[in-house]
Every structure is written in C-alpha cells, then in structure tokens.
Amino acid sequence: MAAQLTSRQELLLPVKPGFIAITLIAALLANLLPWSGWMLWLVPDFVALIVLYWCIEEPRKIGFFTAWGLGLLMDIADGSLFGQHALAYSILAYAGIALHRRVQRFSMAPQILHVIPLLLLTNLVVLLVRALAGADFPGYAYFLGSFTGAALWPMLSFLLKLPQRPRPDPDRV
Amino acid sequence: MEHTPPPLFRTGPTPLARLMIFAMLSIVLLIADARFNYLTVLRQITAVVIYPLQQLAAAPAAMGRRVSDFFVSHGALRRDNQQLTEQNLELALAAQQARSLEQENANLRGLLEARARVSAPTRVAEILYAARDPFSRKIMIDQGLQHGIEPGQPVGDHIGIIGQVTRVYQWLSEVTLITDKGHLVPVLNLRTGLRAVLAGTGDDGRLELRFIPLTADYQTGDQLVTSGIDGVYPPGLPVAEVTNVERNTAYLFANITCRPLAGVNSHAQVLVLGPLPALSERPQELPADTPKKKKKKS
Secondary structure, eight states, X not given: OHHHHBOOOOOOOOOXXXXXXXXXXXXXXXXXXXXXXXXXXXXXXXXXXXXXXXXXXXXXTSOHHHHHHHHHHXXXXXXXXXXXXXXXXXXXXXXXXXXHHHHHHBOHHHHHHHHHHHHHHHHHHHHHHHHHXXXXXXXXXXXXXXXXXXXXHHHHHXXXXXXXXXXXXXXXX | OOOSOOOSSOXXXXXXXXXXXXXHHHHHHHHIIIIIOOOHHHHHHHHHHHHHHHXXXXXXXXXXXXXXXXXXXXXHHHHHHHHHHHHHHHHHHHHHHHXXXXXXXXXXXXXXXXXXXXXXXXXXXXXXEEOOOTTSOEEEESOOGGGTOOTTOEEEOSSSEEEEEEEEOSSOXXXXXXXXXXXXXXXXXXXXXXXXXXEEOSSTTOEEEOSOBTTSOOOTTOEEEEOOTXXXXXXXXXXXXXXXXXXXXXXXXXXXXXXXXXXXXXXXEEEEEOXXXXXXXXXXXXXXXXXXXXXXXX
C-alpha cells in the first residue's frame, strides 16, 4: 500500500541559489501584475506558493528570513498593514519546513492535499490580523486563491525541477 | 537531496524558535504600524527596493495599451474625431458661459469680500496596479514625492472624485478609493442642498449615506457633489448618484445607497488635484456637535 503512495524517487542535481532567487523575484513580479476584477480573487498568492515550494524542497537553502523579508515587500506593495504578510509567510515557512520530510515522500495528489490547508492557513492569518485591526470579512471568495494556488502545484513542481534534472550524457551508449 | 554533510553542532535555533522570533518581530511591526504609525521611514526605504519590480510588472499592460493604440482602425479614429469635435464645441460653449459666470462670481465675491475659490493645479498620473488587498480599496499611481505629491491630495478623473492620496513613496503613491471601507466624503445633494457624509462600504460600486433622518428629502437619481467643508476635497466635484432609498420606520435612519460616478476601477489615467490651502484652525471653544469632519483612515 505504502509503495503506491510514494512517488518514484528521482536523482536530482543540487539546486542553484541563484535559481531560487530568480523564482522568488518572478513570483513577486507575478503578484504585482495589474490584476483586476474577479481575477483578483482567483489569482493565487504566488509568493506564498513559491516560498512554500522551496521550504518543502530545500529547507536548508531558504528559511524564515527570506519568507519574512518577502512578506515585508508584499506589505509595501499592497499598502496593507506592515507585517501582516511577513507574519503569514513566517508561519507558512515554519509549516513547510516542519512538514518537508513528509510531503516530499508523497506523490502529486496527496501533496496538493497538503498544500491546500497550508495556503488556507496563510490566508487565515492575514484575515485574523485584519479582523483585529477592524476590517470586515471580505467574503468566502477570499479563500479561492488558495485552491487555484494548490491547483498550480503540479505544474510548478514540474517546472521548478526542470533545471535540476540531469541531462542525458551523449557520450554514453 | 542533501549534498552537504549534516551539521552536527552548528544547527542554530530550532525552526519553532525561529518562528517565534520572526512572529514576534512581525507582531511588533504590526502594532507599531497599526497603533502608532511609526514606520513611515521604514516603508519609504522598503518601497525603493520594490519600485523596479512594480515598474516592470506594470510594463506589459502599458505596452499592450500602446500597441492597441497603434492598431486602431480608420473608422474608429474618424468616429472618435467627430465625437471629440462635437464635444469640443459643446465644451467651448460651456467654457464661454463659465467664463462669464466666473467673472460675475468674482465680482459678487469681491462685493462679499469672500475668499476667492482657488482652482487647484492638476497633475496626470497613471494607475500602476490595484493593490491585492481584499480588505481595502486602493490603487497605486506613478507619481510620488519626487513629483511633489503630498498625502491628502484628492484624486479624480474627468467625471468626478475617485479618492485621495494616503501614502506617498519616492516615485509612486497610494490612493485610497472612496469605496474603501471607512473612507468618508462630505457631500452636498445638488437638488436640495442638503449636506451629508458619504461612506465607502468596501464593495466596488456601492457607497452609503449615513445618519440621514427618515424624513430627509432624498430621491433615486439625486446627484451628490463634494461640499468642501473637510478641506480635503475641493467643493463642487461630482461624487455619486443615489441609486436606492429605503425608508424603514423600524430604524432611526434611512438606508440610502449610492453609486460612484467616476470610473473607480476602469481608468488607466487619473488626475491628482493640487493640495488645497489649509483651512483655518477650528476654535477650541466650540462644542463637539459641529458638522462631522472628514476622517482619514490611516
């Protein structure tokens, strides 16, 4: 039974720190794109998604400081309360690091099931902070982004692993 | 895959301890920001870091607009041209009338020795993006401290008011829309001259008039303009139109919803109106029941 749940293990090259940095900047860029209307509700928080991905895949290379710093940048970009994203991403990073051994062993579908609650948790932290600051509940559509984010997980995982796949050696027969 | 040998002695604090440290740091920042507004300088500095990214992210949309501007059809151009010529004629006529009215008004005001109304200088700004924050209605525009923008300046489009500048960074600033929850605009009903306070609800396209007595004369279709008593918005600019009036005798106040007139969400360019001259200080002896002042959400 357990053998069916686990994914086939691949031998991957070590990830370059530069590549992690590029993906994080790209995620920040995607968050800053001028989304409007209903897309605003549907678009996932790309930074949260990428931070979670790297915390699960490479917990020794990315940690709280990166997550927290990115959170501050997101707070500036959104003009929201200073520190709400920082807090949410720190908690997300902790969850990712704490669960990384477990999530890595699973195949794609169970991985998505792990990702959904973690992204929802991030949303919930932001919601809680804003509620304490006196904001209204923005409606259940607020949580939609987590699900689209989780739906993007397989693609993300495939794309981000591409540079780590060893190229076939043309000299070998 | 781990390629470094496991560090036996130099592991640092555990993840939980790190989480505690960073969570505490975030909470300190949150409290400092929400309660005391201490962090303006820190915000300014961090904003400079993210500025190139903001510009880069806004680039595709700006480029797309330019490309679609380039590929307009001949017919569309002619139609636009005709429309604009007609509009120009109408406006020229209106301007003539306005000039004579202005003259007349200046004379009358001179007679009354009233303070001349200042026509504030305007500045065109481009909307970079709408903030992704579902709890507030804010947009970012591409004019900032370097262009002389100050917090509190009203922002509008060619129809009316859309909001006011609430935070200014080096090269861009943040505009809180009138639909933001907690944003208040003092308005005047054009038909009746009644003054009221128009509040944002946090919903796009819905505003409400608060604390209006059941018997007050409000009808669907009434135009609301700024009254100018707050010293933030210049008087006489269109803000909203009453869409629904509900008088339920079970409540003290009428339930009046309005629709913002200006395209709060639909423009690429907006106008930043110049700062108004500061109002004279309110005398201290006055009792508390003076007309409600504009409250700015910080």
